[in-house]
Amino acid sequence: MKFRAKIVDAACLNHFTRVSTMIAKLAKTCTLRISPEKLNFVLSDRVASGGVSMWCELEQENFFSEFQMEGISAENNAIYLDLTAENLSRALKTAQNARALKIKLTNKHFPCLTVSIELLSVSSSSRVVTHDIPVKVIPRKLWKDLQEPTIPDSDVSIYLPVLKTMKSIVEKMKNISNHLIMEANLSGELNLKIETELVCITTHFKDLGNPPPASEDASQERPPEQMAEVHVDIRKLLQFLAGQQVNPTRAVCNLVSNKIVHFDLLHEDVSLQYFIPALS
Amino acid sequence: MKCLVTGGNVKVLGKAVHSLSRIGDELYLEPLEDGLSLRTVNSSRSAYACFLFAPLFFQQYQAATSGQEALRCKILMKSFLAVFRSLATVEKTVEKCCISLNGRSSCLVVQLHCKYGVRKTHNLSFQDCESLQAVFDPALCPHVLRAPARVLGEAVLPFPPALAEVTLGIGCGRRVILRSYQEEEADSTVKAMVTEMSIGEEDFQQLQAQEGVAITFCLKEFRGLLSFAESANLSLSVHFDAPGRPAIFAVKDSLLDGHFVLATLSESDLHSPALCSPELHRLAPPLQAHSTPHLDDFASDDIDSYMIAMETTADSEGSRAVPSIPLSPGLRPPCSPGPFSEDHEAEPSTEPGTPPPKKFRSLFFGSILAPVHSPPGPSPVLAEDSEGEG
Numbered sequence: 001m002k003f004r005a006k007i008v009d010a011a012c013l014n015h016f017t018r019v020s021t022m023i024a025k026l027a028k029t030c031t032l033r034i035s036p037e038k039l040n041f042v043l044s045d046r047v048a049s050g051g052v053s054m055w056c057e058l059e060q061e062n063f064f065s066e067f068q069m070e071g072i073s074a075e076n077n078a079i080y081l082d083l084t085a086e087n088l089s090r091a092l093k094t095a096q097n098a099r100a101l102k103i104k105l106t107n108k109h110f111p112c113l114t115v116s117i118e119l120l121s122v123s124s125s126s127r128v129v130t131h132d133i134p135v136k137v138i139p140r141k142l143w144k145d146l147q148e149p150t151i152p153d154s155d156v157s158i159y160l161p162v163l164k165t166m167k168s169i170v171e172k173m174k175n176i177s178n179h180l181i182m183e184a185n186l187s188g189e190l191n192l193k194i195e196t197e198l199v200c201i202t203t204h205f206k207d208l209g210n211p212p213p214a215s216e217d218a219s220q221e222r223p224p225e226q227m228a229e230v231h232v233d234i235r236k237l238l239q240f241l242a243g244q245q246v247n248p249t250r251a252v253c254n255l256v257s258n259k260i261v262h263f264d265l266l267h268e269d270v271s272l273q274y275f276i277p278a279l280s
Numbered sequence: 281m282k283c284l285v286t287g288g289n290v291k292v293l294g295k296a297v298h299s300l301s302r303i304g305d306e307l308y309l310e311p312l313e314d315g316l317s318l319r320t321v322n323s324s325r326s327a328y329a330c331f332l333f334a335p336l337f338f339q340q341y342q343a344a345t346s347g348q349e350a351l352r353c354k355i356l357m358k359s360f361l362a363v364f365r366s367l368a369t370v371e372k373t374v375e376k377c378c379i380s381l382n383g384r385s386s387c388l389v390v391q392l393h394c395k396y397g398v399r400k401t402h403n404l405s406f407q408d409c410e411s412l413q414a415v416f417d418p419a420l421c422p423h424v425l426r427a428p429a430r431v432l433g434e435a436v437l438p439f440p441p442a443l444a445e446v447t448l449g450i451g452c453g454r455r456v457i458l459r460s461y462q463e464e465e466a467d468s469t470v471k472a473m474v475t476e477m478s479i480g481e482e483d484f485q486q487l488q489a490q491e492g493v494a495i496t497f498c499l500k501e502f503r504g505l506l507s508f509a510e511s512a513n514l515s516l517s518v519h520f521d522a523p524g525r526p527a528i529f530a531v532k533d534s535l536l537d538g539h540f541v542l543a544t545l546s547e548s549d550l551h552s553p554a555l556c557s558p559e560l561h562r563l564a565p566p567l568q569a570h571s572t573p574h575l576d577d578f579a580s581d582d583i584d585s586y587m588i589a590m591e592t593t594a595d596s597e598g599s600r601a602v603p604s605i606p607l608s609p610g611l612r613p614p615c616s617p618g619p620f621s622e623d624h625e626a627e628p629s630t631e632p633g634t635p636p637p638k639k640f641r642s643l644f645f646g647s648i649l650a651p652v653h654s655p656p657g658p659s660p661v662l663a664e665d666s667e668g669e670g
């Protein structure tokens with residue numbers, strides 16, 4: 001099993017750093033899946049993560065000038081590594097003025113992802129920063145739980161408002177209740193509601209627009225005014241929103257009534273899917 | 281005693297106090313012939329810091345009124361720091377700072393003359409004390425390195441602010457290496473991220489040490505002096521000896537000098553691999569002088585043998601392949617009181633607080649009594665004869 005990659009372009013490096021920072025905000029530990037074409041950051045819906053799951057995908061050739069990998073075997077040409085997301089984010093952040101960044105899978109007493117950064121320096125001498133991020137190699141038998149999630153058939157699909165706005169609203173609501181109701185319809189309306197004995201607060205977002213339906217039948221069946229609602233833990237929603245430092249290129253929310261909220265985001269060329277289950 | 285500091289020097293003084301506050305909770309102030317000395321020591325006696333401001337640093341400097349003994353006092357660091365709490369404000373508004381102490385009053389008076397006629401007077405109560413003096417001599421240390429503070433500031437940048445200890449040494453190719461040091465708890469399988477910074481010899485003004493020498497010390501305490509040196513744009517020199525012996529960090533210019541003496545981990549306490557050993561060549565190529573990409577192959581990737589071992593175990597055990605390594609965010613709590621390796625004489629520390637590197641041994645301190653006085657109050661606990669290891 002081998003992995004080695006290199007980034008030399010400053011813009012690619014910054015973008016990759018932003019992605020890793022976002023992942024670090026969304027999950028404490030996650031799985032990094034390395035395959036010949038792609039890198040994925042995966043969080044499977046284990047009890048530990050409270051049922052939240054995540055699938056982030058990026059095309060390696062959009063970032064790396066060099067990329068070589070060899071999976072476990074020819075038929076299973078992938079590498080699955082568990083790591084603490086914050087370590088990767090911290091390591092990449094030290095590469096602000098890097099001439100080049102290399103990532104390698106190594107075994108220094110224990111398996112590591114070694115990030116080696118050559119810094120630009122004023123003097124002629126080079127400076128090298130190396131970070132050894134401990135990783136856990138995931139055996140092939142467990143790979144089945146870490147595959148790309150199937151997109152559920154949603155009742156309503158809607159474009160999201162500016163995420164920063166949503167975040168500041170949800171932050172304030174969190175002080176009042178942990179139980180948030182998300183509802184949306186096919187007329188571009190999204191509501192965030194909390195209800196307690198003393199007070200009910202609803203924030204209405206209008207004219208958001210809905211993505212074109214997957215199939216003709218689906219759209220005709222459902223009355224445009226009818227809301228699909230999902231009750232979620234507000235903290236999980238907040239964690240998701242807090243991870244989005246930059247407003248995405250495209251942000252869609254799919255609601256399956258009383259089941260799950262599925263966020264489908266695109267940050268330039270990096271796709272992120274995030275699932276929050278309904279409160280039972 | 282009466283000292284008057286004016287202009288930009290007020291901020292320098294403030295910055296020095298901030299540095300000292302990173303080490304200890306009590307400030308020992310002593311006006312000497314050759315200047316005003318500010319000293320502190322941490323509660324476990326594993327770090328000592330002192331700044332000496334020459335008479336020329338002051339617009340007016342009077343160590344002692346004629347006929348009187350120079351007074352020595354000990355003040356709460358917190359109180360003295362409060363005077364210079366906001367350096368930005370000090371820089372903008374304070375024109376003069378007058379520090380005075382006379383035997384009759386029971387207060388150290390620090391008066392700030394600010395803009396617009398504002399005058400802030402701080403009356404700080406103090407305790408008489410004996411002189412705090414650590415016995416150390418940079419000249420006795422075989423290894424020295426010296427660099428502009430900026431270089432060292434950049435060198436510690438990749439390390440998280442919470443990191444307690446760091447190893448400094450000379451790696452292959454005469455490169456200066458700084459590596460994060462993680463205490464490994466016996467029962468924990470949690471592994472922390474290891475960060476290493478490698479700087480070329482050319483960035484140093486002086487480098488007198490062989491490849492392979494290294495010391496491990498408290499980074500947080502070092503940062504105290506480093507930030508002072510960076511703001512004053514000075515060079516910082518590090519004098520060190522074998523692991524276990526104290527390391528001396530020094531800054532100097534015509535008007536002041538500062539010394540931080542920090543304990544270092546002894547050989548028996550060290551877990552991390554040596555910085556430059558044959559074994560390490562195989563495991564950690566980055567320690568070598570930077571190699572061209574073409575030479576950088578997969579030679580060090582032993583992951584295959586690990587992987588094979590894992591697969592066979594999986595077949596035989598059927599359930600989980602290898603003992604998993606649960607992961608932590610890689611940051612250790614800053615104040616982890618590790619087992620204090622206490623196989624030595626050290627005086628019982630009377631203060632209850634525990635600073636981070638409890639396992640650092642107490643530094644060697646001498647006790648210098650004034651010729652005439654006998655110590656009036658409880659003496660600071662100091663160590664013993666010079667034959668003891670450091």
